[in-house]
Each structure stands twice: as structure tokens, then as C-alpha cells.
Amino acid sequence: MKKCQVVLKSGRRSCSTSSSMITNVRYGECQKNHAANIGGYAVDGCREFMASDAEGTTGALTCAACGCHRNFHRREVETEVACEYT
Numbered sequence: 665m666k667k668c669q670v671v672l673k674s675g676r677r678s679c680s681t682s683s684s685m686i687t688n689v690r691y692g693e694c695q696k697n698h699a700a701n702i703g704g705y706a707v708d709g710c711r712e713f714m715a716s717d718a719e720g721t722t723g724a725l726t727c728a729a730c731g732c733h734r735n736f737h738r739r740e741v742e743t744e745v746a747c748e749y750t
Contacts, residue, residue, distance in 0.1 A: 683745055688741070693738055694709075694736050695736055
């Protein structure tokens with residue numbers, strides 16, 4: 665039995681035999697424009713999302729470093745597809 669592992673950054677891929685898919689989501693730097701109301705562009709420099717509270721609470725969606733909502737941080741999705749060929 666041979667196994668192959670394919671890591672995809674974007675897009676979808678399927679196998680004709682049995683396969684399993686693992687999706688990892690990571691939130692990167694904050695992209696909130698703090699100077700939008702005065703017509704400028706300024707970001708705070710927050711490098712990575714860190715949840716303020718435990719998973720499942722409302723604080724889990726707020727960044728402990730910059731105070732912004734998780735939606736302002738760049739979302740990175742990594743999908744792993746493991747195919748098994750016989």
C-alpha cells in the first residue's frame with residue numbers, strides 16, 4: 665500500500681481512492697486601518713492573532729495584542745490531503 669501526502673495552499677483536490685483531509689487555520693498580521701476615518705493608512709503592527717480568552721467564549725474572537733476582532737487578521741488556510749493507493 666502506497667501513501668501520498670499533498671499539501672495545498674489554495675484550491676481543492678480529490679483522490680479516487682480513500683483519503684482524509686486535514687484543514688489548519690491560522691490568523692496572521694492585523695490589517696485594520698486605524699487612520700481610515702481621516703483618509704490615511706496606518707496599521708498597528710500586530711504580527712499574529714492571540715485569543716484573549718478560552719475557545720468558545722466571546723473573548724476568543726478578540727486579539728490580546730491589539731484588541732481587534734479576529735476578522736481583521738489575515739486568514740491563512742492550510743489543507744492536507746492524504747491519499748492511500750492500493
